[in-house]
Amino acid sequence: MVNAGGAFPDASLARMVELEDIVFAWPGQQEACLRIDSFCAATGEHVFVSGPSGSGKSTLLALLAGVLVPARGRVVVNGTTLQALNGAQRDRFRADHIGIIFQQLNLLPYLSVLDNVLLACKFSASRRESSLEQGSTPAAAASILLDRLDLPESLWRRPAAQLSVGQQQRVAAARALLGRPQLVLADEPTSALDAERQAAFMDLLQRECRAVGASLVFVSHDKRFAPCFDRRFSMPADDLSMRK
Numbered sequence: 001m002v003n004a005g006g007a008f009p010d011a012s013l014a015r016m017v018e019l020e021d022i023v024f025a026w027p028g029q030q031e032a033c034l035r036i037d038s039f040c041a042a043t044g045e046h047v048f049v050s051g052p053s054g055s056g057k058s059t060l061l062a063l064l065a066g067v068l069v070p071a072r073g074r075v076v077v078n079g080t081t082l083q084a085l086n087g088a089q090r091d092r093f094r095a096d097h098i099g100i101i102f103q104q105l106n107l108l109p110y111l112s113v114l115d116n117v118l119l120a121c122k123f124s125a126s127r128r129e130s131s132l133e134q135g136s137t138p139a140a141a142a143s144i145l146l147d148r149l150d151l152p153e154s155l156w157r158r159p160a161a162q163l164s165v166g167q168q169q170r171v172a173a174a175r176a177l178l179g180r181p182q183l184v185l186a187d188e189p190t191s192a193l194d195a196e197r198q199a200a201f202m203d204l205l206q207r208e209c210r211a212v213g214a215s216l217v218f219v220s221h222d223k224r225f226a227p228c229f230d231r232r233f234s235m236p237a238d239d240l241s242m243r244k
């Protein structure tokens with residue numbers, strides 16, 4: 001795989017994500033679990049991140065989301081240096097600017113499908129306001145997204161726990177896209193689907209990210225989808241020459 005994630009492609013493109021000289025170690029561990037010289041994504045760009053299990057893909061997304069903070073290096077998202085914010089400010093920044101599709105989806109099982117999607121607006125006034133560009137109310141915007149993601153209306157009021165994994169994946173995608181976040185982070189969201197459904201979900205996710213103008217950082221150990229992306233980045237463990 002061409003490791004094109006490091007160098008920025010075109011100086012004229014606005015930068016959505018810049019990560020520089022990162023060293024991250026888990027608390028209590030001597031060895032760094034992640035070292036990345038540089039990683040970036042332009043506004044609206046779709047970047048594919050691959051690497052074997054344990055290579056730090058989820059850790060990288062947690063750094064981009066400001067859930068984790070590196071011991072060394074800089075993480076800049078949409079012009080904001082995340083280390084310059086305290087924990088509460090990073091939580092707010094994340095709620096306002098970033099849509100996340102977690103590996104385990106993280107839907108609230110007892111909440112309805114619609115209410116799960118609306119959670120994106122619950123913690124962010126700016127996401128709520130931006131959702132009004134997608135529909136007349138946040139609930140209407142959520143409905144439009146669920147419809148575009150091919151989730152039948154008969155399911156929208158059911159508890160999320162009653163849906164299949166593939167259906168839950170589309171709910172998680174709708175939640176990530178509601179309120180037009182500038183950045184969408186997706187952590188192996190297709191891993192529980194069969195090959196045909198994986199391709200369909202990838203298409204839907206990329207189409208909807210383009211519709212809201214979001215940059216997409218999509219993480220997977222499966223390189224089959226790499227060609228569908230604007231750029232590709234291999235985790236350092238996947239390419240030992242990247243290690244310092």
Ligand SMILES: Nc1ncnc2c1ncn2[C@@H]1O[C@H](COP(=O)(O)OP(=O)(O)O)[C@@H](O)[C@H]1O
Nearest residue numbers: 026027033051052053054055056057058059060
């Ligand atoms: N909460 C944690 N505490 C300590 N080590 C962790 C934690 N989460 C992940 N790790 C370790 O960090 C490394 C990278 O994990 P991860 O980012 O989940 O990799 P990937 O997503 O590529 O499978 C692994 O060695 C894993 O064991």
Ligand SMILES: [Mg+2]
Nearest residue numbers: 057058059103
């Ligand atoms: Mg992972």
